[in-house]
Amino acid sequence: MVEVPEYVKIVEEIFDRYKGKEFLYIGRHIQRWDAVEKIKGKALFTADFLKYYRNFVWVHSVRTRYAHARIKGIDYSEALKYPGVLRVITAKDIPGVNDVGYVIPDQPLLVESKARFIGDILALIVAEDPYVAREAEELIRVNYEKLPVITDPLQVIDLRTLEEKEHPLIHEERGSDIITHFKIRKGDVEKAVKDADVVVEGEYETPFQEHAYLEPEATIATPEPDGGVTLISSTQCPFDVRKIVAKVLGVTQNKVRVIVPAVGGGFGGKEDVADELGAKAALAAVLTGRPAVAIHTREESMIGHSKRHPMKAWYRHAATRDGKLLAVEANIVLDTGAYASLGPFVAWRATVHSTGPYRTESARVDTKAVYTNNVYAGAFRGFGGPQTAFAVERQMDLLAEELGMDPVDLRLKNILREGDRTVHGQLLTAEHGVGLEEALRKAVEAAKWYEKRKAYSSQTGVLRKGIGVALMYHGNSIGVEGADYSSATLIVNRDGSITFRTGLMDMGQGALWGLVLIAAEILGVPPQYFKVEYPDTASTPDAGPTVASRSTVMGGAATVNAAYKLRQRLNYVASKILGCPESEIEIKAPDVYCRSDPSKKTKWMEVVEQSFWLGIPLQEFGYFRAPPAEWNEETGQGAPYVTYTFGAIIAEVTVDTETGGVKVDRIITSYDIGKVINRVGAELHSEGGAIQGLGYALMEEIVHDSEGRVKNPNLSTYYVPTIYDAPDEIVSLWVEAGYRRGPFGAKGLGEPSINAIAPAIVNAVSHATGVRYNSIPLTPEKVFLGLKKAGKIRL
Amino acid sequence: MEIVPREEWDNYPDIEIKLNVNGKDYKVKVKPYERLLDVLRYKLGLTGPKEGCGRGECGACSVIMDGKVVPSCLVLAVRADGSKILTVEGLAPEGKIHAIQKALLDTFAVQCGYCFPGFEMAIKALLDRTLDPTDEEIKEALSGNICRCGSYKRFMKAVKLAAKYIKEGKVYFDEEEVRR
Numbered sequence: 001m002v003e004v005p006e007y008v009k010i011v012e013e014i015f016d017r018y019k020g021k022e023f024l025y026i027g028r029h030i031q032r033w034d035a036v037e038k039i040k041g042k043a044l045f046t047a048d049f050l051k052y053y054r055n056f057v058w059v060h061s062v063r064t065r066y067a068h069a070r071i072k073g074i075d076y077s078e079a080l081k082y083p084g085v086l087r088v089i090t091a092k093d094i095p096g097v098n099d100v101g102y103v104i105p106d107q108p109l110l111v112e113s114k115a116r117f118i119g120d121i122l123a124l125i126v127a128e129d130p131y132v133a134r135e136a137e138e139l140i141r142v143n144y145e146k147l148p149v150i151t152d153p154l155q156v157i158d159l160r161t162l163e164e165k166e167h168p169l170i171h172e173e174r175g176s177d178i179i180t181h182f183k184i185r186k187g188d189v190e191k192a193v194k195d196a197d198v199v200v201e202g203e204y205e206t207p208f209q210e211h212a213y214l215e216p217e218a219t220i221a222t223p224e225p226d227g228g229v230t231l232i233s234s235t236q237c238p239f240d241v242r243k244i245v246a247k248v249l250g251v252t253q254n255k256v257r258v259i260v261p262a263v264g265g266g267f268g269g270k271e272d273v274a275d276e277l278g279a280k281a282a283l284a285a286v287l288t289g290r291p292a293v294a295i296h297t298r299e300e301s302m303i304g305h306s307k308r309h310p311m312k313a314w315y316r317h318a319a320t321r322d323g324k325l326l327a328v329e330a331n332i333v334l335d336t337g338a339y340a341s342l343g344p345f346v347a348w349r350a351t352v353h354s355t356g357p358y359r360t361e362s363a364r365v366d367t368k369a370v371y372t373n374n375v376y377a378g379a380f381r382g383f384g385g386p387q388t389a390f391a392v393e394r395q396m397d398l399l400a401e402e403l404g405m406d407p408v409d410l411r412l413k414n415i416l417r418e419g420d421r422t423v424h425g426q427l428l429t430a431e432h433g434v435g436l437e438e439a440l441r442k443a444v445e446a447a448k449w450y451e452k453r454k455a456y457s458s459q460t461g462v463l464r465k466g467i468g469v470a471l472m473y474h475g476n477s478i479g480v481e482g483a484d485y486s487s488a489t490l491i492v493n494r495d496g497s498i499t500f501r502t503g504l505m506d507m508g509q510g511a512l513w514g515l516v517l518i519a520a521e522i523l524g525v526p527p528q529y530f531k532v533e534y535p536d537t538a539s540t541p542d543a544g545p546t547v548a549s550r551s552t553v554m555g556g557a558a559t560v561n562a563a564y565k566l567r568q569r570l571n572y573v574a575s576k577i578l579g580c581p582e583s584e585i586e587i588k589a590p591d592v593y594c595r596s597d598p599s600k601k602t603k604w605m606e607v608v609e610q611s612f613w614l615g616i617p618l619q620e621f622g623y624f625r626a627p628p629a630e631w632n633e634e635t636g637q638g639a640p641y642v643t644y645t646f647g648a649i650i651a652e653v654t655v656d657t658e659t660g661g662v663k664v665d666r667i668i669t670s671y672d673i674g675k676v677i678n679r680v681g682a683e684l685h686s687e688g689g690a691i692q693g694l695g696y697a698l699m700e701e702i703v704h705d706s707e708g709r710v711k712n713p714n715l716s717t718y719y720v721p722t723i724y725d726a727p728d729e730i731v732s733l734w735v736e737a738g739y740r741r742g743p744f745g746a747k748g749l750g751e752p753s754i755n756a757i758a759p760a761i762v763n764a765v766s767h768a769t770g771v772r773y774n775s776i777p778l779t780p781e782k783v784f785l786g787l788k789k790a791g792k793i794r795l
Numbered sequence: 796m797e798i799v800p801r802e803e804w805d806n807y808p809d810i811e812i813k814l815n816v817n818g819k820d821y822k823v824k825v826k827p828y829e830r831l832l833d834v835l836r837y838k839l840g841l842t843g844p845k846e847g848c849g850r851g852e853c854g855a856c857s858v859i860m861d862g863k864v865v866p867s868c869l870v871l872a873v874r875a876d877g878s879k880i881l882t883v884e885g886l887a888p889e890g891k892i893h894a895i896q897k898a899l900l901d902t903f904a905v906q907c908g909y910c911f912p913g914f915e916m917a918i919k920a921l922l923d924r925t926l927d928p929t930d931e932e933i934k935e936a937l938s939g940n941i942c943r944c945g946s947y948k949r950f951m952k953a954v955k956l957a958a959k960y961i962k963e964g965k966v967y968f969d970e971e972e973v974r975r
Contacts, residue, residue: 031900036974038908039896041843041883045909048842131828214847214855214909214943264845264909265943298848508907508944528975680903688906688945715852715941723937726947 007624008741010564011557014522015740025517025527026744027676032513033532034262043262046218046234047295053220056291057086059284060133061300062123062140064115067338067373067708068150068170071113072143074122079139084132086288088140089124093287096250100279102240102272102378104179106171107339109248109279115144116170117338117373118708119304121276126284126292149373149708153335156370159203159314162331170338170371177371179336180344182351184636186423187362192327196318200398204315204391205775206758207701208335209308211380212720213507215264216301217273221281222291228255229282235274236266236507237545242537244275245282256282260535266507267692268379268751271547272341273305302713306341306378307702309334309369311350311387317395323405325414328355328423332367332388334377341378343369345481348631350384352640355423356392357436357473358414363423365636373708379547381689385474385755386696393470393759394774397766406453407469407763408444415440415471416646424631426639433745435672435737436646440471442733443670447650456767465665466768467652472756475641476739476748477550477626484626484642486554487543490519490562492618496589496605498525501533503543504555509685509750511551514678515559518743522563523570524587525604541621549645549748552677554624556743562622569618573611577602627741643739645752646672649690649760655768657793660784662765664694664727671752672735675745685753686732693757695721701777812876816841817885825872832856832867834875835882843883843912847941854940857913858882864920864939883912886919891967895919898957899949900973906944914940918954926958 037043050056064071076088091098091112101107111120122142127133148168150156155167156177170177193199220232228251235241238258246253258278263270277294284292296304311334318327332350336343347369354365382389400410418434421427428434444450449467456465478484491499500519506512512532520527533539543555571582578585578601580594593601611618630638652666669686676682699719703711712718738745762773771786787793809824816839823838835841835858844867847855851866858867859881887893892900895918899905914937921928921936928936933954942950960966 029903031903032905034908035900035905036892036970038905039899039911039915040887040892041912041915043908044842045845047846048836051837051840051842212941212943214853214907214941215845216847263907264847265907267943298850298853508909510906684903684906684944684946687948691945691947692943714850715848716850720941720943721945721947722941723934723947723950726945730948 007561011560011624011743012740014560014564015738015745018744023521025520027679029679030517030527032510032680033516033530045215045262045264046220046232049220049232050293053291056293057126057128057284057288058130058133059280059292059294060125060127060130060137061121061280062125062137064111064118064120064122065142066115066144066146067118068147069115070145070147071111071115071122072145075141076123079125079136082132082136082139084128085125085136087126089126089283089287094248094283096248100244100272100276101339102341103344104340109276117375118710119375124280124284126288149706151372151374151704151706151708153333153370153372154312156372157333157368159312159331159333162366162368170373178368179340179371180347180369182348182367183634184351184354184363184365184423185634189327189329189362189364192362193316193318196326197321198399198402199316199318200395200402201316202395202398202774204313204394206311206387206390207777208310208377209380209696209700210302210702210718211267211269212715212718213265213267213269216296216298217270217277217305218295219277219281220291220293221285223285223289224255226255227251229285230257231278231282232259232261233274233278234263234270235260236270236505236547237274238505238535238537239503239542240271240545241275241278245278248279249282249286257538260505263505263507267381268383268547269305270507271379271545298715299713302718303375303710306376308380309336309343309346309377309387313391315391315395317399319399319403323403323410323413325358325360327362328360330354330365332365334367334369335372335374336369337372337374337376339376341376343377346379346384348481349475350388351636352424352475353385353473354388356389357416357471357646359416359420360423374704375702375710381692382751382754383548385472385751386758389470389472389755390759390776393756393763397763398772408440408449411440411469411471416473424640425637431740432643433672433674433737433739433747434646435735436471436473438737439646439670439672439735440648442735443648443650443668446731446733447668449650462656462658464655464657464768465652466655466764467650468760468763468767470649470756470759470763472647472752473644474752474755476553476643476645478548479629479641480631484554485544485624486550486558487541487621487623488515488555488559488562489540489619489621490566492608494608494612496529496608498530499533500530501540502555503535503540504546504551505535507546509688510678510681514552514681515555517678518556518559519563522560522567525589529589549750549752552746553742553748554626556677556746557624558622560622560743561624562620566618566620569616570607573614573616574602574607577606577610642741643747645747645749647752647756649756651760651764653761653764653768655765655783657769657787660780660787662698662778662783664761666729667727667757668731668733670733670735671749672737673749674739674742674747675736676734677744677746682749683732685749687730689753690730690757691721691726693754694725694727694761696754697758697761697776697778699777699779810873812873814875815879817882827873829872830868831870831872831875834872835867841882841884845909845912854913854917855910857916857940859916859920864917883915886915887967890970892970892973894960894966895957897960897968897973898953901956902949902953904946904949904953906946910940910942914942914950918957921954922958922961926962928954928958
């Protein structure tokens with residue numbers, strides 16, 4: 001048995017101690033620290049800093065004209081002569097390593113010999129202003145040898161056999177365009193299918209989804225005298241930016257400083273592309289000796305950064321007559337586009353969650369991610385979860401239909417409960433917190449599910465209502481993807497104010513505020529005493545990336561550690577002042593008193609001042625590392641994640657059968673997140689995830705033409721939900737089946753908030769229309785053609 | 796108007812324009828191709844208005860120009876000569892918070908905040924027209940602004956709350972009190 005580290009014991013102790021207690025700050029509606037600055041328009045996002053800069057240069061990316069082509073030569077001599085152009089940078093000018101690949105080193109920063117998608121960068125023009133740079137681009141002559149373009153992943157791989165097909169290789173250096181193969185093998189699937197009373201199968205398709213964060217990517221780089229750079233960067237992962245920029249420049253990491261100011265949305269998209277921008281700006285800064293600015297236009301952003309992986313999948317479910325799930329089979333193909341980005345990790349997470357939050361006797365799943373000449377796909381809120389949840393939850397509805405069962409009843413029969421084993425053989429115990437059944441029952445009750453399901457089942461007329469359900473579970477943090485650690489620093493200043501620092505960042509949903517509330521609760525100091533510092537690699541140790549819904553769980557656990565130790569020391573000093581035992585000290589800043597005798601009291605300021613004179617340090621660094629995850633590559637058995645967030649979604653829609661238009665009337669979300677820490681943030685995640693999921697279900701899709709060009713690279717052609725599309729009502733319900741190794745029992749919510757939205761909506765549309773839909777986005781055209789094909793409308 | 800070939804733009808004299816921004820008069824020298832957004836942000840230092848798309852599709856750069864909401868990324872600075880412009884910075888005097896902003900705080904609408912300066916301008920223009928907007932009018936007024944974090948439901952509530960505050964005569968709130 002492995003010794004449980006102290007930092008885990010502390011988190012467990014805090015969980016046990018506070019169980020069932022009334023909280024001062026945790027779980028309450030408390031305004032985030034920067035709300036006033038943001039509504040006043042004063043918050044500074046990366047590009048805003050330019051108003052303080054002088055003498056800076058612009059970095060413009062020259063991108064390939066063809067999605068798949070050999071680069072025989074680049075002649076930029078004319079461009080260099082254009083007035084205002086300072087420098088043209090190509091691959092050979094890179095002092096360090098020309099690679100920005102995330103998991104696999106397959107992605108050059110600047111293409112040297114071969115372009116693989118329409119966003120590939122051939123050269124950087126460094127100029128006095130962006131107008132000059134764009135004009136000079138027209139003077140660059142590139143000698144291309146065009147290659148056949150592959151935009152359909154099924155040209156690379158066969159969905160039924162999952163064998164690689166004969167095709168012109170995109171990554172010939174790798175010898176294959178299949179990048180990963182993940183498997184689940186459990187029980188005897190063939191026998192289960194043969195013995196089953198009911199078998200349903202289907203093919204499912206999900207699209208490229210664009211993050212469309214409102215702030216396009218931006219970085220400002222300032223050269224430093226030691227050959228390094230300081231960056232202001234719109235990134236989720238300052239330490240990844242530092243690593244890549246150091247590698248590209250060929251300097252040590254301590255010479256690259258990355259500061260992350262206010263960030264205008266991320267959703268997973270500002271992971272690896274920020275490394276690319278950091279490297280571009282850093283190169284220009286170092287090579288010109290002037291501050292350099294790289295800002296993407298919306299079009300560049302849309303063709304130049306990772307997307308959600310499109311999925312094509314074949315699924316087969318087998319069950320007994322009374323609805324017990326016997327087998328799940330799946331072939332899953334993910335299109336990772338031209339580069340792997342986080343594709344291998346996405347494919348793994350998709351595989352882990354590929355059978356949904358259900359018990360099954362047997363399973364066989366194979367997931368492969370393949371290269372194409374499309375825009376590369378990587379991290380996006382949900383990270384493989386929304387794709388497989390769509391397929392699984394549609395399958396569950398088909399199964400219910402075949403069995404003549406209510407979709408909720410079928411799910412209740414099979415969902416994971418405490419004491420069950422997941423498809424990977426992981427035993428779910430009370431310590432994990434398994435609140436799926438409660439979440440589903442709450443949603444069903446709030447929705448008046450049974451009543452409405454019945455009422456909507458016998459409609460005629462043009463407008464038809466439907467109600468649909470979908471469930472999800474989502475492994476917390478990063479599992480076997482890497483070392484899963486986090487950290488946070490608390491500093492009590494001489495005036496009693498507190499500085500909070502972590503290498504995690506806030507991409508808009510207020511994750512860091514949850515960490516402050518945790519510290520405030522443990523220290524007994526109101527959140528208003530805290531200043532949240534912007535992440536800065538020069539002032540905080542690596543806290544891991546801000547991804548995978550890990551800020552509250554992992555960063556929160558690190559914060560628990562820092563606050564716990566600091567509180568012990570404060571108790572010691574207060575006990576010296578007040579003369580009662582340390583365990584009796586109550587801190588409710590600005591007051592500090594003895595619990596048994598409140599007349600013995602002093603002030604927070606006094607405790608801080610005395611600590612200084614007694615030589616008691618009031619800074620503390622908290623570290624946390626998740627217990628290692630287990631995964632058998634051949635069988636998919638083990639314990640892939642430390643715990644899971646569970647959720648149930650019910651969506652109500654109105655379908656116009658004459659136009660195919662779908663209006664989402666109401667979405668009920670019901671999540672078990674262990675413990676609600678930052679209630680405002682949790683509600684905003686529930687609502688924001690629901691609206692982004694609505695977009696995924698009904699309207700969002702990046703479309704490539706046969707030449708690999710993006711046909712809709714801006715916001716007038718790529719549709720994201722507006723206030724007109726938002727549901728009339730979003731209801732957020734919470735279940736708190738505490739996770740003992742999370743801060744106060746908390747689990748993650750960022751990613752889970754989108755996973756089951758699309759299947760709930762599509763299940764509702766299928767309910768309203770009686771047509772089986774298996775592809776998203778479910779556009780009016782698809783709804784209408786489905787109705788027509790099923791003979792449900794006469795024209 | 797005289798047509799100037801591009802290669803001569805940089806030799807072409809800057810044009811001096813007059814702007815009244817947030818109640819203050821400015822004289823600014825601009826290039827003929829400069830956008831109002833860039834002039835506000837980088838010449839006047841008003842970085843409230845944000846660039847989200849550069850094509851008038853997202854609303855992040857919205858300002859009120861002579862009483863109308865416009866995407867400042869699509870307005871050439873020279874075309875704004877002589878205009879009266881309101882940006883988020885001018886919504887409330889220093890130390891004060893406007894009813895619209897108070898309502899956005901009260902509904903806990905703030906997420907990344909990038910879209911707010913634009914939304915606030917759209918709401919201001921709406922409430923200047925009517926203090927009893929219907930749901931449909933609110934949606935219409937805010938339909939040109941995108942919030943990717945998804946605070947739409949809160950914006951609906953905030954507009955009505957702001958209208959209520961203004962009707963009650965509470966146009967400005969003390970910032971110090973709000974922060975407490």
